Amino acid sequence: MQDRPTVQELLIAVREFLETDVMPNLDARRSFHARVAANVLGIVGRELEREEEALVAEWTRLAGLVGGETEPPVRLAALRAAVRELTERLAQRIQRGDADAGDFGRAVRAHVRETVVEKLRVANPKLVGA
Amino acid sequence: MATAGRSTSITPTELGERLSAWLGARAGAPVVVDELKRVPGGASRETWAFMAARGDTRERLVLRRDPPGHVIESSRRQEFDLLQAAAAAGVPVPRVRWCEDDRAVLGAAFFVMDFVDGETLARRLLRDDVYAPARSALPEQLATAAARIHAIDLATPELAFLAATRSETTPAAAEVDRFEGIYRAITPEPHPALELAFRWLRARIPPGTRRTVVHGDFRIGNVIFGPEGLRAVIDWELSHLGDPIEDLGWLCVRSWRFGADDRPAGGLCDRERFFQAYERAAGVAVDRGAARWWEVCGNLKWAIMCIMQMRTHTEGHVRSVELASLGRRVAEMELELLELTEG
Numbered sequence: 188m189q190d191r192p193t194v195q196e197l198l199i200a201v202r203e204f205l206e207t208d209v210m211p212n213l214d215a216r217r218s219f220h221a222r223v224a225a226n227v228l229g230i231v232g233r234e235l236e237r238e239e240e241a242l243v244a245e246w247t248r249l250a251g252l253v254g255g256e257t258e259p260p261v262r263l264a265a266l267r268a269a270v271r272e273l274t275e276r277l278a279q280r281i282q283r284g285d286a287d288a289g290d291f292g293r294a295v296r297a298h299v300r301e302t303v304v305e306k307l308r309v310a311n312p313k314l315v316g317a
Numbered sequence: 318m319a320t321a322g323r324s325t326s327i328t329p330t331e332l333g334e335r336l337s338a339w340l341g342a343r344a345g346a347p348v349v350v351d352e353l354k355r356v357p358g359g360a361s362r363e364t365w366a367f368m369a370a371r372g373d374t375r376e377r378l379v380l381r382r383d384p385p386g387h388v389i390e391s392s393r394r395q396e397f398d399l400l401q402a403a404a405a406a407g408v409p410v411p412r413v414r415w416c417e418d419d420r421a422v423l424g425a426a427f428f429v430m431d432f433v434d435g436e437t438l439a440r441r442l443l444r445d446d447v448y449a450p451a452r453s454a455l456p457e458q459l460a461t462a463a464a465r466i467h468a469i470d471l472a473t474p475e476l477a478f479l480a481a482t483r484s485e486t487t488p489a490a491a492e493v494d495r496f497e498g499i500y501r502a503i504t505p506e507p508h509p510a511l512e513l514a515f516r517w518l519r520a521r522i523p524p525g526t527r528r529t530v531v532h533g534d535f536r537i538g539n540v541i542f543g544p545e546g547l548r549a550v551i552d553w554e555l556s557h558l559g560d561p562i563e564d565l566g567w568l569c570v571r572s573w574r575f576g577a578d579d580r581p582a583g584g585l586c587d588r589e590r591f592f593q594a595y596e597r598a599a600g601v602a603v604d605r606g607a608a609r610w611w612e613v614c615g616n617l618k619w620a621i622m623c624i625m626q627m628r629t630h631t632e633g634h635v636r637s638v639e640l641a642s643l644g645r646r647v648a649e650m651e652l653e654l655l656e657l658t659e660g
Contacts, residue, residue, distance in 0.1 A: 216355055224638045230645055271506065278507035287516055299509045300655050306648035314649060 198232045233309045241305045242266050248298045249273035252291075253280060327424050329353060336367070336380065339422055340429070343415050344371055362554055366432055377432035379411065383425040384635055393426040394418055396553045398475035399530070400430070406469045408462050409549050411541075433549040435541040439575045442537060443584045447544050454546035455537070456586045459568070460594035462550050467529040467561040467599060479530065479558040488531075488559035489522045489607075492614060500621045503628055510651035514617045517658040523607035525560035532556050535564040536573035537583045565595060565603060566611025570619055571653045572646075613657050620650035 192200065205225040210218045246259040246269055253276045260266045277295065280286060286295040307315045327335070333353045340348040353367040356379075365380040381393060397416040404410050416428035442448050442455075471480055484491055497515055500508075532539075533555030541549040567573070568583045568591070577584030582591035592603040627644030629635050 214354075220638055223642050227638060227642050227645075230642075274507045274509060277509050278512050281509055281512040281516060284516065286513065287520075295509070296513065296655065296659075299513060300652075303510055303648050303651045303655065306645075307652060310645040310648055314652070 194235055195232055198228045202228045230310055233312070237305075237309060239263060239266070241308075242270055245302055245305070246270050246273065248301065249277060252294060252298055253277050329355075332365070332423060333367070335423055337369075339417065340369055340415075341371075346371055362552070378414070379430050379432050380423075380427055381430070382423060382427035392478075393428050395478055396556070397428040398478075399469075399553050399556050402469050402473050402476055402530075403466060403550070403553070405473075406465050408465045408469075409547060410553075411549050411551065433541045433551075435543045435548045437538070437541055437551075439537045439573075439584070442542055443575055443577045448542070450544055451542050451546045452585055455542070456582065456591050457594045457598075458547040459535075459537075459540070459583065459585075460591055461598040462547065463532070463535060463561070463564050463568075464595055464599035466532050466535075466550070466564070467527075469530040471528075471530065471558070476530070487522060487525050488528070488563065489518075489525050489610065489614070492559070492563070492618075493518050493522070496614075496618050496621050499625065503621075504624055505628070505631075508620075508647070508651065510654055511617060511620060514613060514654040514658060518610065518614055518617065521606075521610055523560070523562070523604065523610050525562065525607060527561055527601070528558055529561045530556060531559040531561060531563050533559075533563070534567070536568050536570070537575070537585070538573060560607070560611070561599075562603065562607045563611045563614075565592065566608050566613075567615040569608070569612045570615040572616075572619055572649065609657070613654060616650045616653050616657065620647045620654070623647050623650070 202225045205221050205228075210221045210225075213221060242263075243259050243266065246255075246266060249255065249270065250257075250259075250273065253273055255269070255273055260269050277298075281295065286292040304315050333350045336353070337348055337350040340350065349370045350367050351370070353365055356364040356366055363380075363382045363384050365382070367378055367380065368375050369378050381396070383393065394416050397413050400410050400413045404412065411430040411433045413428060413430045417423070418426050420426055436442065436448070442451060469476070486494070493515065500511065500515075504511075532550065532553060534552050535550070539550065539552040540547055541551060569581050569588055571578065571581075574580065574584035580586050581588050585591075588608070592605065592608060596603055623643040623646050626640045630637055630640035631644075
């Protein structure tokens with residue numbers, strides 16, 4: 188267990204430093220990059236908060252579509268690898284035309300949409316009303 | 318911060334000195350370059366504005382240069398020739414002055430053109446009160462500019478490089494092939510949303526019988542404007558021979574609305590007003606299905622270009638937090654693709 192500040196508190200501290208101390212003192216191009224950098228810290232913070240829960244949900248949906256174990260891996264690294272492997276399997280099924288129409292096609296689109304919305308909850312929450 | 322620090326092998330001071338010497342050789346008299354400033358934005362090309370003084374005359378000029386080692390290769394000479402042909406066709410463009418192919422001069426190929434005064438920030442165009450007249454005028458002005466680009470004379474000898482790219486397949490099929498090839502070669506992870514878009518596009522390839530110059534990056538972020546409206550169409554590095562409807566679909570890609578999503582054509586107006594203005598200017602009907610196809614294709618291409626730009630950073634060619642962050646924008650295009658291809 189690490190001491191305070193928490194990871195989130197550290198990210199916010201760096202973000203505030205960029206926004207209040209750094210950006211006002213830079214030329215337009217560097218100020219733009221500083222704004223991008225501050226935004227990236229926001230992405231990191233949201234991903235740290237959401238990743239594990241979102242991956243379990245994604246794994247569960249994928250397992251229902253393309254098969255897999257009955258329980259998601261417990262450790263985060265293994266969970267990431269499993270979601271990636273199942274997503275590769277799904278991508279191949281789409282390439283073969285299996286999701287062009289029908290119930291499987293509809294289920295795939297619903298899963299893909301939810302996965303994309305979750306990516307946006309991290310990358311750009313304004314776009315998905317989060 | 319190492320943003321873009323490694324993208325130039327020579328310092329800005331050296332750049333100014335070498336540019337002074339090179340311009341002096343062109344002018345046959347000493348030229349002093351000062352106020353050299355990198356223009357913000359432009360993740361894939363470097364643009365520098367500067368003043369060139371020769372005797373008592375001072376003029377403001379612009380340098381366009383490839384960042385050395387960038388993954389998207391194109392030729393500054395071709396962009397230079399195209400800008401000249403576009404001016405001849407009545408497209409508002411900056412006047413091009415000199416082009417240099419020798420990479421030794423400034424570390425990469427470059428050309429110099431006149432500075433066009435005005436604003437390029439699309440968000441200002443869409444939001445600031447001062448640009449309200451420009452917002453009213455631009456749909457027709459952009460449609461007319463597009464029609465003129467598509468009327469550029471392909472028989473111009475300097476444009477022979479374009480004609481050489483003519484292929485047997487339709488431009489639409491060729492574009493999907495090209496981007497699928499790029500996607501398969503570079504994606505670090507699977508993207509089911511992009512796979513679905515490839516399937517949708519391949520099932521609906523438009524015939525597209527016209528072959529014209531296509532700007533290739535025709536959007537409000539690539540124009541210079543004033544309060545009254547359009548002043549110049551810039552950033553021609555992606556222009557090619559193709560289906561002119563590509564430019565119309567690209568303008569409607571969601572990212573180029575800069576948040577003004579209720580106005581699909583560049584954040585300025587609905588698609589229909591823009592297409593009708595184009596039809597009046599070009600005297601050619603716009604196939605609405607083909608325009609939708611190219612809009613979907615445009616969103617897919619932009620998603621893949623974001624992956625490319627992200628990799629330019631992660632592979633260490635150009636270290637930039639901006640390029641890195643584009644990898645996390647792919648999901649925006651994925652959502653838009655799902656919405657455009659629903660049903």
